Amino acid sequence: MRGGLSAIIKKELARFFTDPRSVITTILLPGLMIFALYSFMGEAMTGLYRVSDDYEAQVYVVNMPESLRPVLEGQGTEIQTAAPGDLAGLRDKITNKEVDLLVVFPEGFDQAVAARLSAKGGAAEDGVGLSVSPTGLAAPPNVEIYYNSTRTESSGAYEAASQLLQGYRDTLFTTYTVNAVPDPAVASPYDLASAQDQAGFIISSLLPMLIIIFLFSGCMAVAPESSAGEKERGTIATLLVTPLKRHELAIGKIISLSLIALLAAVSSFVGILLSLPRLIGGAPEGMADASIYGLNEYALLLAVILTTVLLFVGLISVLSAFARTVKEASTLVMPLMIAVMLVGVLGSFAGAQSNLLYYLIPAYNSAQCMAGIFSFTPNVAAIGITIAANLVLTAACVFALTRMFNSERIVFSR
C-alpha cells in the first residue's frame, strides 16, 4: 500500500511544520545562534590579540649602544633610558604590567660585536669556515629583553624588538638569505598556493567536523521524539492496528525525519558560512565566500550529507525505539553521540585516507569525504563507498526498526 508510506511522511512533516515552535527551535534558531556566537567569538578573538593603533608602549633601554640608537629610536616609540641600578624596579613594573618592555644591552656591546666580526672574518679567510668557533674568543654578548607574555602590548613590543635585533644581527653576519622579502608590507611571493586552495584548506579543516556535529544534533532534535515519543504517548499502537505495513512506518519516519534534520543542518551550515569571515580573522581574500565551490562540489557534498543524515536518523530511531520515554531515549543516544563526534573529529583531522576500507566506518567516512570535497581533492571512489556504506547501514536500520515495530515486547514495554 503506497498510500501508507506517503501518509506517514506527510503526517510527520505536518506534525513538524505546522508547529511554529518546533520550526523556530529546530531550524531557525541553530543557524542564528551559530552565526551570532561564531561572529562574536571571531570578533572577540581578533580583539584579544590586537593592540590599539594609538597605544604608546612603555619601553626602557639600559646601556643603549650607539650603533643601534638610530634603528631603535626610528621606530616611532619613545624609548626611555634607564640606569643598570633600576633593573629590579623595572622588572617588577613589567610583572605588574605598568611597563611593557625592558631591553638590557651588556656594557661594551658594540666593541664585543666588532671583536667577533673581525675574528669570524679572519677565520673565514683562513679557510676554516664559520662553523668552527675560534678559540680564545669571549662568549657572544647577550641582549636581555624582559616582557610580560600575558599582556598583549608587552608581547607585541617584545616581538618587534627581537625582530629588530635579529634583523640587525643578520645584516652584520649574513652570508646568504632565504626567502628575503624586501618590504615587509608586501605579502610573501614564495607561497604558490592559490587563494582558492588556501581558503579550501582552512574550510576543509574546520567544516567537516562541525557539519557532522550539526547533522547529529539536527537528528537528535527530531528522531527520539518521533519513535520513543509515540511509544510514550501510546499513539503508535493506534497506527499499528491499521493495515499499514511496519516497514512503511519505519521508512516513512526515517525519510521525513531526515528531511527535517537536513534542514536543521543546512541552517547551521549557512550560519557558519556567514560567520566564517569574522571567525577566521586574517584569512585570505575571498575566503569564506561559499562561491569558491562549484555545482560539482555542492552536489557531492549533498549526496554525502544526505546519506549521513539518513543513517544518523536510522540509528537514533532504532535506539529510541528501545526506550520507553523520550528522556530515556536521549540517555540511550548519548554514547552514540559521543562516538560519532569522536569519529567525526578524527575523520576531519586525519590526512586523506587512501585505504578505501576506512570509508566503511560511518561518520569517519563522511568527515573524510567532506574534507576532500572542501579542499578540491574529492576521491570519487571513496565518496561512492561512503554513500553505499551509509545506504546499506540505513537499510539495516530500517530492517531493525521494522522488526521492532513488529515486536510486542518493544511496542508495549512498560
Next chain:
Amino acid sequence: MGVVLRAERLTKTFKLSKKQQNLEHTAETMRTAANNLSFDVGKGEVFGLLGPNGAGKTTTLRMLSTLIKPDSGDATVEGHSIVREPEQVRAAIGFLTSELRLEDFFTPDYLFGFFSQLRGIDAATTERRKRELFERFGISEFAGVKVGSLSTGMKQKASLVISIVHDPGIIIFDEPTNGLDVITARVVTDYLKELRDSGKTIILSTHIFSLVEKLCDRVGIIIEGRMTACDTLDAITRDASLEDRFFELFVEAGGEVA
C-alpha cells in the same frame, strides 16, 4: 449465520517482571493470560467476553487485533489467520481500546483524513463518512480543535470514530465504557446497538454485567485465562441473573470472593 471469527486454542504467556511480582505478592515468574481459548463469533452477532480484571480479556482481544501474537493456537477473522495474515485481519476489523491514543497535536479532522489514507479510502468516501460520524457523535464543532485541547469525553469519541473510519464489518471493543463519563458511555452503548442493528459483528470485553445483558447475544466467561462458559446469554443465565451465574462459575473455577 456464518462464522466470521474463530479462535482456536489461543494461548499467551507473559513473563512477570520483578516489579509485577512484588505488586501482586507472587513468586511466579510466568503468567498465562490466555489458556487454550476457543470460541466462534457469528456474523452480525454481539459477543461479549466477561471476566474480572486480569482474567485475560484484553490479551485475547489484542491477539485478535494482531497487536500481539499468540504463543500457540490461532484465530481466523473473515478467513484470515491472525498469525500469518495480520494485514488482512487489520483491514477487516476496527479495534478500539482506551490504550489507543490520538496524537494531541493534530485535530480530529486531520486524523480522520490521515487514518482514512492509511486504510486506503478514497477522498469522497472519507468526506462522507467524516461528516456522518462527526455529526453522529457531536464532534463537528470540535473538528478543528487539537486533540490535546479536547475534553476527555470528546477525545474518547474522536478515538472511537477514528477506529472505524473504514466502516469495518467486525468491531473489537476492549472495555467500551471504561473510564467514560456517564453521558459518553450512553452515547457509545447506543451506537453499539445501532451497529448491531446494521448487521455489524461486535466483540467486546467488559466486567460490567448490565452491559452484557443489554447488548450481547452470546457471552464467553473468562476466569484466570480459561473459558469457563461460552454460550448464548439465555443458555448461560438460565433462570438466574447473569451476576449470580457468574459468581457460581467463579467459585466453581476456584476463585475466591473475599
